[in-house]
Amino acid sequence: MADRDPQIVAEDAQPFEDAMAQDDADIARPAKAPRNWRRLALMLAVPLLIIGGAIGYWQSLQGKVSTDNAYVQQDKVSVSAEVGGKIVSVAVREGQQVKVGDVLFVVDQAPYQIQLAQADAAIASAQANATALASSAAMSGADISAAREDIGFAQANYERQRALWERGFTTKAAYQAAQHQVAQARETLKLAEAKQTEAQAKLATGSQVPGVLPAIAAAQAQRQSAQLNLSRTVVRAPLAGRITQADRLLAGQEIVSGLPVVTIVANAQSYVEANFKETDLAEMKVGQPATIEFDAYPGVKLKSHVASIGAGTGSEFSVLPAQNATGNWVKVTQRVPVRIAIDQASPRPLIAGLSSHVTVRTDGKSR
Incomplete structure (x- = not known):
């Protein structure tokens, strides 16, 4: 057992020595330069791309102003x-x-047809009155002739009574009665002449309606009014x-x-009313080209131009304009309505009130 232990230790130590030798080799080998350059290039490229994009975006905004506070308008009549x-x-x-x-x-025409008939009756009545007045005694002068005859007879009677009174052959009462008859006959003549003048005045025509009696002219005007009201019962476009x-x-x-x-x-040409900020108006002029896009129709772009610039801000013409002279005042950028005329036909129907996005080229370029 003691003899085998050194062998086991030797076998286990060999892999460890190999690993240490490999690490020494890796340390001695120089680092790969291309990996470091790629990393450095990536670190520099990202901020450069951001800066370049910002510059490009800033340049794209130069020479034009835009707003999405714009709506399609069409003439309409209530x-x-x-x-x-x-x-x-x-x-x-x-x-x-x-x-x-x-x-x-x-609209129901019956009431207005009755008014027209009443006006016709008024004209006929006025014409009949004029005819009767023209043929009356006052206009014929018969009353005046009779009054003059009465004056002549009364004057002759008075002369006889005066001669008899001077000779003493008549009474004072008879003499005075003859005087009274003369005076009364003269007053009767004056009354007849006044009636004739009045009748002539009623048959006279004025400068406003020459040749037509005022009563007849009034009745004719009444008929015209009735005829107009009757025609208005039919309402047309x-x-x-x-x-x-x-x-x-x-x-x-x-x-x-x-x-x-x-x-x-109206079917006439539509237009867009764009509300631009007051800070966008410095370079804007009438006639500058513009482009209109619609929220309802993605991809539709119409060429247009600035037709007019409003004479006042939206708040200036509001029902309750702002009162900046009282209370705490906060400055708010005002909006000015700008009318944009559409220069080309739209492939889709333009509905009044559609939201749109308007871009105006203040540098005069079409794009």
Whole structure:
């Protein structure tokens, strides 16, 4: 047993010596240079790439401003009836395309037809009155002729009574009665002449409606008003576009004059109202090229240009403008509405109110 122990110890020590020799060899071998250079290059490349990306991004922002506070706008008209009444028929529906002059709905015409008939009756009455006045005694002068005849007779009677009074062959009462008859006949003549003047004035025409009696002109104006109201019972489209908000457009519903019941969105060119920060306006000018993108249509880009820059900020025209002169004041960057005109047709329908992203090239470049 004692003889075998040295052998076991020798066998176990041989691997250990081999390992130590290998470690000495590794220590003596020089380090590989390429691995160190790759590590150093990687350490330098990462910050250089970050710096280069930042510089590239900064340069990409130069010469343009953008905002996503922008929305598609389209001209729209709220249509209401100019006369009140009950809707008897509806000719359109939600989303329907209409042309200028197309019938939208009809209001009950019966009350306005009655007004038109009343106006016709008023014209006929005025014409009849004019005819009767023209043929009256006052206009014919018969009353004036009779009054002059009475004056002549009374004057002759007075002359006889005066001669008899001077000779003492008549009474004072008879003489005074003859005087009274002359005075009364003259007053009757004045009254007849006044009536004739009044009748002539009633048949006279003014400078506003030459050749037409005022009473007849008033009745004709009343008829025109009734005819206009009757025509307004048929409500037509004032422009071409698409019907929307037609939920109140129902047959049998009572409507009030001037209350909108339907809206027409115009088919004309759409535009975008972009609200840019006031700090973006330094280099912005009317006519500069722009690009519009839409949240609803990814990948759609439309060429456009700056059509106009608003005359005031959004808060300036709000219902309750900010009162910065009172209380604690915090400066807030204001937004100015800028109208962007679209220069090319859209492959997708542009709906009023769509969110969009607008980029304006302040350097004048198209891209």
